[in-house]
Amino acid sequence: MGSVPLKVSHQHIHARYIVFDKDGTLIDFHKIWGPRLVRGALKLKDICALDNNFLDHLYRALGYDPQTGQTFGQGPLATAPLHQFATIVASVLFQFGLNWDEACQLTKSHMSPEMTAAPSDDEIIARGNVRSAFEALSNAGCLLGIATTDNRAATESAIARLGIGGLLLDIRCGDDNGPVKPDIAVLLELAASRSLPLSELIMVGDTVSDLAMAKDAGVGLSVGILGGAGSESQLRPYADVLIESVEEITPTELG
Ligand SMILES: [Mg+2]
Numbered sequence: 001m002g003s004v005p006l007k008v009s010h011q012h013i014h015a016r017y018i019v020f021d022k023d024g025t026l027i028d029f030h031k032i033w034g035p036r037l038v039r040g041a042l043k044l045k046d047i048c049a050l051d052n053n054f055l056d057h058l059y060r061a062l063g064y065d066p067q068t069g070q071t072f073g074q075g076p077l078a079t080a081p082l083h084q085f086a087t088i089v090a091s092v093l094f095q096f097g098l099n100w101d102e103a104c105q106l107t108k109s110h111m112s113p114e115m116t117a118a119p120s121d122d123e124i125i126a127r128g129n130v131r132s133a134f135e136a137l138s139n140a141g142c143l144l145g146i147a148t149t150d151n152r153a154a155t156e157s158a159i160a161r162l163g164i165g166g167l168l169l170d171i172r173c174g175d176d177n178g179p180v181k182p183d184i185a186v187l188l189e190l191a192a193s194r195s196l197p198l199s200e201l202i203m204v205g206d207t208v209s210d211l212a213m214a215k216d217a218g219v220g221l222s223v224g225i226l227g228g229a230g231s232e233s234q235l236r237p238y239a240d241v242l243i244e245s246v247e248e249i250t251p252t253e254l255g
Pocket of ligand 1: 206
């Protein structure tokens with residue numbers, strides 16, 4: 001089957017493979033990661049008998065604003081895989097007087113479990129009707145994939161909750177062996193797996209990290225989704241088109 005005629009917001013394009021980021025693109029970003037970080041941070045503060053300076057420093061290091069509950073779109077909380085995130089947490093603990101080994105151990109026992117816990121029902125809030133949008137695209141012949149820096153267990157449970165597992169050709173996660181976003185090799189491998197040129201791929205994401213990767217790889221269309229971690233002004237320079245929801249990506253009728 002050849003490329004599929006699609007409409008993305010107002011823009012028409014032919015493509016074969018659509019690769020979606022997960023957090024902030026398919027599910028609400030702010031409902032899950034800010035609250036998880038805060039829970040882990042408060043545990044560490046109590047266990048290590050630290051004060052609010054520790055919290056301020058930790059949140060700043062990870063790109064989170066506790067006043068607004070917003071995450072900085074180009075910061076570690078929004079974009080880094082878990083092992084990088086854990087190194088930053090341990091580094092802040094070290095700066096507050098803990099030995100490095102102890103800092104790593106406490107991060108592993110008290111922060112990492114918060115970040116890797118299976119998502120609960122109230123944490124997985126679909127951004128629009130993801131399932132029906134994916135069904136329409138799949139029925140039209142589009143290949144669909146997910147590329148996320150989150151780990152595989154949490155990703156698979158979110159996919160199950162969204163009801164899209166059977167519609168996905170490939171899922172790339174942050175704890176996989178092999179390339180991880182924003183390495184463009186993720187997109188190159190997905191294209192190569194179906195012998196497609198990069199121009200047949202569309203990348204959809206809510207951060208500069210996703211969209212800069214898409215541009216560098218040379219995909220056919222880089223789609224920024226608003227309302228996630230990245231602001232409109234951050235995303236605009238890297239996006240060919242901006243949308244509010246994946247429902248705006250639709251197959252067009254063949255004339
Ligand atoms: Mg995202």
